[in-house]
Each structure stands twice: as C-alpha cells, then as structure tokens.
Amino acid sequence: MNGYCSRDPEWKQAFVGYVDKEREITGERFPAMALSTVDVDGRPAVRMVTPRGFVGDGFLQISKEDEGQWSSDVLTICTHAKSNKVQELVHTNDVQLVGYLARTGVQIRLSGHASLLFHPDNPNYSTLSLDIRHRVWPRDGTLAEKREIEDQRLATKEAGGPMALVSNGVQLDAEYIREQAYLHHSPVLQAWYSWPPPGKVRLADPALYPLEIPKIKDEAEKERFEANARRNYVLVFIDVNKVDIVDLKQATRRIHTRRGDTSWSIQNVNP
Template sequence: MKGYCSRDPEWKKAFVKYVDQEREITNERFPSMALSTVDLEGRPAVRMVSPRGFVGDGFLRISKEDKGQWASDVLTFCTHAQSNKVQELVNTNDVQLVTWLPNTGIQIRCSGHAHLLFHPDNPNYSTLSLDIRHRVWPRDGTDAENKEEEEERRNSKMAGGPMGLVNGSILIDEEYIREQAFLNHSPVIQAWYSWPAPGRVKLADSSLYPMSIPRIEDKAEAEKYEANARRNYVLIFVDVNKVDIVNLKQSTRMLYTRRSNTSWSTTEINP
C-alpha cells in the first residue's frame, strides 16, 4: 500500500507509554505542553497549551468512516483565530513543544512545523498545507494487508468517499478532524472561542464573555455566539521532525530524528 508510514515510530511509542504511566497517577488524558514560537519582532514567545492528541487517536479519527484503524505521529493543539500565536505561526511555523511529567521524571521535547486549519467561514481559511497521508499508518500492522483489501473494495463502490484507499492513497477529512476536536471541548472552553480577541484590553460589556453558550436563553444570540466560536476555532497540526526524551530517573536521553516520510533515526545521547 502506498502513502503511509511503514511503522509506528519508536518515539511515539515512548511518548504514549510515559503519558500513560503519568495518567495512572494524575488521570489527565493528555499533558499540557509549553509551546515556543517566534514573535513578530523575532523574540521567543512561550505559553502553555493543551494538546488535543495525535491525529487518529481517541476522538481525532481521520473521517466519519474511521473506526479506529488508523494512527499517526501528527500532534495537534488549538487556539483562538485572533490570538497572537496565529500570526506568529503564519510568519514562522517552526515550533517546539515540551512537557514535564513529574511523577515519572520524564521530559519530552518535540520540534517541528505547525500547519493551521481555520474554520471554512473564517476569512483566513485555506486548505491544510500538510499532507497527513504521509504521516498515517494502519494501527494493527499485522493486519495491514487485509485492511487494505477491505478498504479498496469498499471505495471502489463509493466513488471516493470521505475516507479510505483510492488508488493506494489514504483520504483524510481534515474538516471532520477539526470539528471533532472542537466538539470534545467542555461547554466552557467552547464558549471561550466566542469571546473577543485574547490579549486585548477586556471590554466592559459582560455579555461578550458567555461562560456557556447553551445557557444563553435567547436562541438567536446563542446561535450567533456558537457561530463565532466555531469561526474562531483553529486546529494546529504539528509535523514533528525531532523528539528529545530525557528520563531523569534512569539518567538516559534519546534523540529521534526524522529521516524521511517513513523512517526515523534513534540516537542515545548524554543527559
């Protein structure tokens, strides 16, 4: 089959293992990470973000037809369309994300390039610049050939549905991924995306800052705020090309570097 990674990268296996170990203690689905960008004056800018996870994992299925058979190493997080980080990422899409897992003593640092997907109604909308097909693989590698045959048979009858294999290529529904990321926020976080631009002086009109859109009694007002929230919701896909994992409890450090679409190098370095 063409168009996807040949195997699950070792760095992602380690990432998931350590996050799962931390979750056993904290019950957090995914750890917060510090995002480093370059501001418009060329200076470093760092803030905490809450990643939505990897494309293909959990609620980030690659399409409505995906029943959990696909995985990827594309990390995601989200932001308000009018936040400073959007213009920073448009200007320079080199990013680094780092998380510290205190209970397991693990630091994970991911470097790569950020690709922004705006809502179709947002004036800045454009199609996703990252071809995720080259970052996706069958979750069950031992059954890859059977999955290929099943998907090819189904798609030969669907004339190009939203997901599957057409002429050996995986079809990805990026808009579906972005929508699922939005829907899996709490009502409070969803409402935040309807607010005015972050980082500006707060306005006196409290009605501009609803805490929960479903609680707005006026239906027309609620629909307006929901439309604003969706329009302001940006999902950011990080094409990771380098991962640095330090295990302080074992005094080990592994550096993973992407060599091509389908392979990585692994080097043990000094902590």
C-alpha cells in the same frame, strides 16, 4: 492519547507510554506542554498549551468512515483564530513543544513545523499545507492493514519483485478532524472561542463573555455565539521532525530525528 500501535515510531510509543503512566497518578487525559514560537519581531514567545492528541487517535478519527483503524505521528493543538500565536505561526511555522512529566521524571521536547486549519467561514481559511496522508498508517490487525498488505502483495507480484509500500488510499477529511476536536472540548472552553480577541482589553459588558453557550437564553444570541466559536477555532497540526526524550529516573536521553515520511534515526546521548 489513545495508545499506540507497532507501526508507530518509537518516540511516539515512548511518549504515549509515559503519558499513560502519568495519567494513572494525575487522572489528566493530556499533559500540559510549553509551546515556543517566534513573534513578529523575531523574539521567542512561550505559552502553555494542551495537546489534543495524535491524528487518528480517539476522537481525532480521520473521517466519518474511520472506525479507529488509523494511526499517525501528527500531534495536534488548538488556538483562537485571533490569538497572537496564529500570526506568529503564519509568519514562522517553526515550533518546539516541551513537557515535563513530574511523577515519571520524564522531559519530552518535540521540534517541527505547524500547519493551521481554520474554519472554512474564517477569512483566514486556507487548505492544510501539510499533506498528512503520508503520516497516517493502518493500525495493527484492522481491515485497513489487511487491505494494505494485500495491495502490497499484488503490486509486488505485478512488478515481478520487491517494491516499496504502495499508497494506503487514506481518505482524510481535515475539516471533520477539526470539528471533532472542537466538539470534544468542555462547554466552558467552547465558549471561550466565542469571546472577543485574546490579549485585548477586557470590555465591561459581561454578555460578551458567556461561560457556557447552551445556557444563553436568547436563541438568536446562542446561535451567533456558537457560530463565532466555531469560526474562531483553529486546529494546529504539528509535523514533528525531531524528538528529545530525557528519562531522569533512568538517566537516559534519546534523540529521534526524522529521515523520511515514516523512518527515524535514534541516537543515545548523555542526559
């Protein structure tokens, strides 16, 4: 996580704040969370995943021209293109993520819809179905925010009265985001994406399972494994529409529900 700005929804600010507190104790950049999907037979399927962060944060900048001036509430995870969860998400893209930050005593549950971004060379490649430009906004004090304010002022003046925010002209490169997410994995995790399909019987040939691709001596083999790793790397965008945060130490529970592209309702309920 890479902090938050005042324009981020309250749930994201709380989420990032709790994660930052947890990191002070554990040193871990991202919290592990359980991802729940529906398998092809209609049964629940759960596994642990590690979010990569929110689009616009840190290494998930939205394009080469982005200088850290954008923020969003679109959470990302990643997976292998041949994993079971890919077929599950293609079949039913409803998901839940739940994490428990043991040191801070906070449980966070996020519900939403998943969109899969494959490598362009992958036969399953499709364009991102979720238009996340509407989930991206300028960070406080950046040039992007100043331009948006000026655009809004001019549009309001031309319309002769108050009007809604105009488009902020986000130039978003989804493939650039996917590539940056891949590059910021450790060499060991990058190598995992070059392996045979997850969940299949492990083959006897250890050469099929390199621990680090840069350590492969044969240059042709190295290039082949590197290409396979990139082809198998899938970035998953989670369009969050409901967030349930329970603070056990404070005995509070707040449910955040999306009302529109950028507005949320908040309800205090019993833990």
